[in-house]
Structures are given as C-alpha cells and as structure tokens.
Amino acid sequence: MDAILKTKMGKYYIQFSDNGLSLLSFDIPSKCINDGEKTIFAKDVQKQLDEYFTGKRKKFELLLDLKGTSFQMKVWKELSKISYGKTLSYGDISKKINLPKGARAIGGANNKNPLPIIIPCHRVIQSDGKLGGYAGGLVLKQQLLDLEQKNI
Incomplete structure (x- = not known):
C-alpha cells in the first residue's frame, strides 16, 4: 500500500505493508494508488511526522518493515x-x-x-x-x- 503525506516540511511518499512502514521517500511518484483516502496506518505516520515537525515528538513509534542486507x-x-x-x-x-x-x-x-x-x-x-x-x-x-x- 502507499500514500502521499503532506506536512509542514513538504510532501512525502510512503509505502507500507501489514508488517509496517517500508519506505519514506522525498520523491513523489506521478501515480500513487492511495493518494486520496488514507488508511489508519498512513494517518498514524502522518500524525507522528506532524508531531515531529512541530517539536512535540522526539521518537517515532511505528511498526517497520525493513528490507536490506x-x-x-x-x-x-x-x-x-x-x-x-x-x-x-x-x-x-x-x-x-x-x-x-x-x-x-x-x-x-x-x-x-x-x-x-x-x-x-x-x-x-x-x-x-x-x-x-x-x-x-x-x-x-x-x-x-x-x-x-x-x-x-
């Protein structure tokens, strides 16, 4: 799943699965599947980013679905x-x-x-x-x- 988040410090593109957040990108693709209605998870990512950008959040509490070496x-x-x-x-x-x-x-x-x-x-x-x-x-x-x- 994916979404575009609009924050006071710009737009971010996210991808996530049932396991958690897997991508936060500064590059916004021209086509995003969920550019409209946000899932509960995407809304939580949005909320936590907004809190971080206003200085209210010091640590993120999100499920992560990381893939790497x-x-x-x-x-x-x-x-x-x-x-x-x-x-x-x-x-x-x-x-x-x-x-x-x-x-x-x-x-x-x-x-x-x-x-x-x-x-x-x-x-x-x-x-x-x-x-x-x-x-x-x-x-x-x-x-x-x-x-x-x-x-x-």
Whole structure:
C-alpha cells in the first residue's frame, strides 16, 4: 500500500505493508494508488511526522518493515540509537558497529536508508562537522538538525 503525506516540511511518499512502514521517500511518484483516502496506518505516520515537525515528538513509534542486507540493517539499527538533537560522525558509527575503518561503508548504508527521518540518518555528519550528504537535500538536513536543537 502507499500514500502521499503532506506536512509542514513538504510532501512525502510512503509505502507500507501489514508488517509496517517500508519506505519514506522525498520523491513523489506521478501515480500513487492511495493518494486520496488514507488508511489508519498512513494517518498514524502522518500524525507522528506532524508531531515531529512541530517539536512535540522526539521518537517515532511505528511498526517497520525493513528490507536490506545484514550490514545495512546493522547500520540502520545503530542510527536509530542516535539521541534526538545529537549527531555522530560516520566514523563514530563505524566504531560502534566494530568496523573502525568503515566510515565510507557507513555512508553507503546511510544512503540506502529507506526511512529517512524515521531512522535518523540526518543525525550523521562528517568528522569535520560538515553535514555530508542527505537524500532530502542539505537544506532539509540542516532544518531537521536545527528543529531538534531548538526542541531538546
């Protein structure tokens, strides 16, 4: 199933199954099966995103239906542990998963994160403090980090 969600910080395309949310995308397809009536699950995703964007929600409570390699899953699990309002470098994450020289590999797994914002890859920055990349663009990444700093 899929839906388009409209929030104060833009539109998002989601895909989900009975098992949970599997995709949150910044790219809106020209054709979406459920662009009108939203399911209860899609409404809950919408509500939690709205709460996050207004600073009322610090952690998402959604069923997730993730698919990826075992390495990607390990990285995404570690990303989910980064506290609201905090940042870690790619190198920090690589050390946490016992891959000390794996910063580039962490970047690659970050890039494949199917649930940005929900799995907070925006909280991962370069070791020199620069933002690095972000699927939603660096402006949105900075906005998300600023939002969290403001609402700690």
